[in-house]
Every structure is written in structure tokens, then in C-alpha cells.
Amino acid sequence: MIHQPRRFFPNPQLALSDGLVAMSDELSIELLKESYSWGIFPWPHEDSPILWFSPDPRGILDFSEFHLSKSFKKFLRTCEWEVRWNTQFDQVIENCAFTQRKGETGTWITEHLMNYYKKFHRAGFAHSLEIWEQDKLIGGIYGVFVEGSFSGESMFFHKSPASKVALTVLVIELEKIGLKWMDIQMVTPNLKAFGGRYIKREMYYKRLAQAQAQKNLLKPLSPRSASVSRIVAAWTRNNVQK
Incomplete structure (x- = not known):
């Protein structure tokens, strides 16, 4: 079990079928640190908010x-x-x-x-x-x-x-x-x-x-x-x- 604080993101194991966990308009050091500690990574798409993923597999x-x-x-x-x-x-x-x-x-x-x-x-x-x-x-x-x-x-x-x-x-x-x-x-x-x-x-x-x-x-x-x-x-x- 991961014991890291989670302030910004939902549980990544409940991601959508394409692996999408969350969307955000902005980035920050705090967002990046929390995302990686929970196995989530940003994957920007053109003309979209910042999309955060935890894919399966x-x-x-x-x-x-x-x-x-x-x-x-x-x-x-x-x-x-x-x-x-x-x-x-x-x-x-x-x-x-x-x-x-x-x-x-x-x-x-x-x-x-x-x-x-x-x-x-x-x-x-x-x-x-x-x-x-x-x-x-x-x-x-x-x-x-x-x-x-x-x-x-x-x-x-x-x-x-x-x-x-x-x-x-x-x-x-x-x-x-x-x-x-x-x-x-x-x-x-x-x-x-x-x-x-x-x-x-x-x-x-x-x-x-x-x-x-x-x-x-x-x-x-x-x-x-x-x-x-x-x-x-x-x-x-x-x-x-x-």
C-alpha cells in the first residue's frame, strides 16, 4: 500500500479505461511531486487541459x-x-x-x-x-x-x-x-x-x-x-x- 499524501488527485486505481485520472489547467512542483509519488504522469494533448494518466497495463x-x-x-x-x-x-x-x-x-x-x-x-x-x-x-x-x-x-x-x-x-x-x-x-x-x-x-x-x-x-x-x-x-x- 502506498502511504504518500494525496491532496490533488483521486485514487489512480480508479482511473478511466484509457488511464485518465484527472485534468488540470495548471502545473506546479507540488502537483508533479504528488503525481509521481502515486504513479501518475502528465501527458499533454494539444488544445486540451493537462491530462494526468495511470495506464493499465x-x-x-x-x-x-x-x-x-x-x-x-x-x-x-x-x-x-x-x-x-x-x-x-x-x-x-x-x-x-x-x-x-x-x-x-x-x-x-x-x-x-x-x-x-x-x-x-x-x-x-x-x-x-x-x-x-x-x-x-x-x-x-x-x-x-x-x-x-x-x-x-x-x-x-x-x-x-x-x-x-x-x-x-x-x-x-x-x-x-x-x-x-x-x-x-x-x-x-x-x-x-x-x-x-x-x-x-x-x-x-x-x-x-x-x-x-x-x-x-x-x-x-x-x-x-x-x-x-x-x-x-x-x-x-x-x-x-x-
Whole structure:
């Protein structure tokens, strides 16, 4: 059972069949914090109020099922791209919003929503993991960490496969602090290839309550850097020792 205060939202387990929980005209740090602590996320639609969802089924990435192809593992072992945390959050979310993707038009990350995620970052709840080649940002991912649970929001790349590298390093870092899974909301073909899958809403909320009870803290908050190959090598050694 989730033991977080609920001032703004109805019980998300009573959402409509499409997952809609609530609508609002405005955003705030308080709304975002409460929504994520209850597994609810904003999904703006053009010419509509802000819509808040808790879909059934729900996409998750279980770290015990995280899959890397042989060719990608080989790439990671020799990848000297640099990993940084939270050094350019604004650039990451802007790239996620505006980078053109094959077969897609528009973005769900509106200017209004983007501005509030930037505030959420400055408040310590939204985070970016960035992939750099020398001094050029070539890919990244951002997400939200609230009450011991991480929700991945969006990722981008300017050089392949930088977004996949960002996701892999994120999983490694989240495992280090004791997390066993992350919320991905929807399972895209890309995330499915890494092991993403859907679970029933009821099971999702059981997992969320368990994650909150563990009270894990997201430690790699300060800007720091390390090569991808170094991070992956340490992760591989630890897994072998287990």
C-alpha cells in the first residue's frame, strides 16, 4: 500500500479505461511531486487541459530482464564516450522535445511542460544522464526520481547509439543504489528490445509501494564524469562476482 499524501488527485486505481485520472489547467512542483509519488504522469494533448494518466497495463523495465545484444555489449566495452549526470538538464529535455524522430511529428513535451520539468530538476526531482563525445552532447535521457522510484521520461541521440548507451548506464546506476526496476510508462519497440514489458496496474502499484518502502536515495546527483567502458567494466565484474 502506498502511504504518500494525496491532496490533488483521486485514487489512480480508479482511473478511466484509457488511464485518465484527472485534468488540470495548471502545473506546479507540488502537483508533479504528488503525481509521481502515486504513479501518475502528465501527458499533454494539444488544445486540451493537462491530462494526468495511470495506464493499465503499465510499462516497466525489470533490471533482472535487461537485455543487451552481443554486438552492443562489444560496443560498450570499448566505448570512450563520457557519462555525466545533471550537467545540462535543460539541453537534454530540449533535445528530447525537438529532435526529429523517424515516423513521428510533434512532441508531447510542450514548452509549458518543459519549463516545469526544468523547475522540477532545480528542486532535485528530475535528472539527466548525458553522453558526451569530447565537449559535444550526443545523447541523453531524463527522468524523475520521487520517493524511491525512478520514472524514465524520454531520451534522444545525435550520434547512434548514444540514447541506448544512456539507457544502459542509467540501469547500471539505478541498480547500484538498490533499485530493481524502473517505470517506462509505455513500451516502445526500442524499449521492448531491452526487456521492457507491460504489467497490470495492480501489480505496478504493488511494485511502487515496495520501492517506496525501501527508501532508496539517488546518489549520483552531483556532476561527475566517467567513460562508458569504465562503468560497464565495473558492472560486468560485479555481476560475475554475484
